[in-house]
Amino acid sequence: MKGAFYRSLLFLFLTGMCASAAFAADPAGKGSSSLLLTLFLGFFALIVVFQLVPAALLFCGMVKGLFSRQKEEKSFNLKN
DSSP: OHHHHHHHHHHHHHHHHHHHHHHHSOOSSTTOOOHHHHHHHHHHHHHHHHHHHHHHHHHHHHHHHHHSOOOOOOOOOOOO
16 A cells, blocks of 8 residues: 555655746747637537536546446346
C-alpha cells in the first residue's frame, strides 16, 4: 500500500515539474486566437461534457449493482 502511495506522489511531483515549465514559457502567439477557433474548441468541449453524463449514470448503476444484495432467482416450472 505504501508503494502505491509513493508512486502516485512521485507521479504528481514529476507532473508538476513538467507543468511549471509550460506555465513559465511565453505564449507562442499573443492574441492570435480567433472567435472561430474558440467556438470550435467550445463545441468539442460540449461534446465531451455531454458524453460524461451518460458515462456517470452507467458508472453509478454499475456500482449500485455491485454493492446491492443479490435477490434469489426463482425458477418457474412450466410443466404441470
